[in-house]
Amino acid sequence: MTDKLTGAAGRQHVADSIRHALRSGDLVPGQRLVENDLAAAYGATRGAVREALQDLAAEEILEIVPRRGARVRTVSVEEAVQITECRSALEQLCAGKAATLATDDQRAELARIGVDMRQxxxxxxxxxxxxxxxxxxxxxxxASGQEVARRTLGRLNGPMVRYQFRLALRPGRPARSLPQHLAIIEAVVGRDPEAAGRAAAAHLDDVIEQLRSSAAPSPT
Amino acid sequence: MTDKLTGAAGRQHVADSIRHALRSGDLVPGQRLVENDLAAAYGATRGAVREALQDLAAEEILEIVPRRGARVRTVSVEEAVQITECRSALEQLCAGKAATLATDDQRAELARIGVDMRQxxxxxxxxxxxxxxxxxxxxxxxASGQEVARRTLGRLNGPMVRYQFRLALRPGRPARSLPQHLAIIEAVVGRDPEAAGRAAAAHLDDVIEQLRSSAAPSPT
DNA sequence: ATCAACAAGATTGTTGACAAGATGTTTCGC
DNA sequence: GCGAAACATCTTGTCAACAATCTTGTTGAT
Known part of the structure; x- marks a missing residue:
């Protein structure tokens, strides 16, 4: 066995491992995370685990209450809607800029993605x-070159994994979102910032509608 | 003298103190922050200082490079523009929602602010x-009730303190921004979401223009 | 059976000392 | 004088043990 991970390396490893465990359902909302267990499970020192937990709390994936440890944060439907509203605002911005700034390579890849999606x-x-x-x-x-928006969207997506999961496997969902995605692609490739922004916003507004109509956040 | 601050209390205190020092110009971009000095200056333990530095790094106010300590991050004009573009997108969202959702009390305070601003x-x-x-x-x-946007905007503003300072005292700036602010107020008070969003976006687009025309970010 | 008080165990928070690395200074050869 | 190596100092990173607090299980009285 390799030595115990420490510092920046262990911190990253533990944080990634927890994120992965969240995605794959090994960790459920509300679950308590014990520092020693995590350290043993992921082969890191308690210090590294501690820092990783702080990082995840900053991303609002975990909630850590003093003297009582860290728990997986539960995201209400209302909060998921608010997150998606913010994503909508920011992706609208990015889509518009991308329509103007995308390179030829990027437009080509977008077109390819459109074809593959249909398929x-x-x-x-x-x-x-x-x-x-x-x-x-x-x-x-x-393609938008908006680095700040990229980081911010990354942050917003953190707590949403659970809902992405639930939404993706709703029957008929892909058939419904496909034309919306194609509209975004067409507008960006066609250099129409206005239409690109509108298409991105329309897509995410539909996601919001789906979220609202998804009754309880968690059957577990 | 009171005892050394530790844990959550010290962490908050040190972070706030550094933020304040930034605003008041006691700390300049690029400046190095030594843990022991901060601990002594603010009466906290090194552990508390360490955690505070992590927090500020997460807010992108500081940059911490391993084994070499924390420095005040410098924000380029380009990045300031990107931050403001994101603010624009999110405040547009909030202004629109506020126009629909604001309480009577909030509309009254808005109107009062408008009057006071003119004065x-x-x-x-x-x-x-x-x-x-x-x-x-x-x-x-x-008033928009968008808690997620509120937190996100708070984050975005962190690294901007410096530029807010520089912009605010440009001659003629208030006279220029006043009508834009009044337009936002009028639209929100008048329950016109479309106009509110447009007014908010127009205001921040003007801020972006001002940022771009402000040559060098820092004379130091 | 229910509840409160208590004890035992588990878990997080804190400390101080030391190790590892970076930075600055002096000294030495040329 | 100049550059490079050796040295000294400063700073951050790490750890293990300890302290403080919370949680859980048990007991005993009503």
């Missing part, structure tokens, strides 16, 4: 569609 | 105008 929906390849979806959003943000 | 500009009372400006933005965000 994925036709084939019922849900995981592939989800990956393309994520890449699309990333690419639009990257 | 302050007429009197040349710059500090008063600056305080009203800040209160106006706070109030719009509060």
């Amino acid at each position: 994925a929906v036709a084939d019922g390849a849900w995981e592939a569609y989800s990956a393309l979806n994520q890449r699309l959003h990333e690419l639009v943000i990257e | 302050a500009v007429a009197d040349g009372a710059w500090e008063a105008y600056s305080a009203l400006n800040q209160r106006l933005h706070e109030l719009v965000i509060e």
Whole structure:
């Protein structure tokens, strides 16, 4: 076995491991995280675990209450809606800028993603569609050159993993979001900032609607 | 002398003290922060100082490089522009929601702020105008009920203190921003979400223009 | 059976000392 | 005098033990 991870390395490792555990459902909201257990599980020192927990709390993924440890934060539907409203505002900005600033390579990749998305929906390849979806959003943000927005959106997405999961596997969801995604691509590739912003906003407004109609946040 | 501050209390105190020192110019960008000095200066333990530095680094106010300590981060004009673009997107959202959701009390306070602002500009009372400006933005965000946007905007403002300072005392700036502020107030009080969003965006677009025309970020 | 008080164990918070690395200074060869 | 190596000093990072607090389980009285 390798030595115990310490400092920056351990900190990063533990934080990533917890994020991953969250995504894969190994950790559920409300669950308590004990420093010693995490240290043993991930082969890090308690100090490293402590710093990692602070980082995750700053991202609002965890909630740490003094003397009582860290818990996985639960995100209400209302908060998920607010997060998505903010994402909408920022992605609208990015889409508009991307329409003006994207390089030819980026426009080409966007077009390719559009083609692949159509195919994925036709084939019922849900995981592939989800990956393309994520890449699309990333690419639009990257093409906008808005580094601050990129970081901010990254922060906002942290606590949302749970909902992304729930929404993605709603029946008929891909068929519904496909035209919205294609509209974003078309506007950005076609150098129409106004339309790009509108398309991005329309897409996320639809996500908000879906969130609102999803009754309870968690059946567990 | 009281005892050394430790844990959450010291952490908060040190972070606030550093923020204040930044605003008042006691700390300049690029300046190195030594943990022991801070601990002595603010009467806290080194542990508390350490945690405070982590917090400020998470807010992107400081930059901490391993084994070499923490420095005050310098914000380029380009980054300041990007931050303001993000603020624009989010405040647009908040202004629109505030126009619909503000309580009568909040609308009354907004109207009062408008009156006071006119007066302050007429009197040349710059500090008063600056305080009203800040209160106006706070109030719009509060009235929108968008807690996530509120936190996010707070984060974005962190690294901007320096530029707010530089912009506020440009000659003729208040006279220029006054009508923009009044337009926001009028739209929110008059329950016109569209106009409120447009007014907020227009105001911040003007701030961006001012930022761009402000040549070098720092004469030091 | 219910509840309060208490004790035992578990968990987080804090401290002080030391290790590791960076920075600045002196000294030495040329 | 100039540059480079050796040295001294300062600063941050790490750790292990201890202290403070919370949680859980038990007991005993009503």
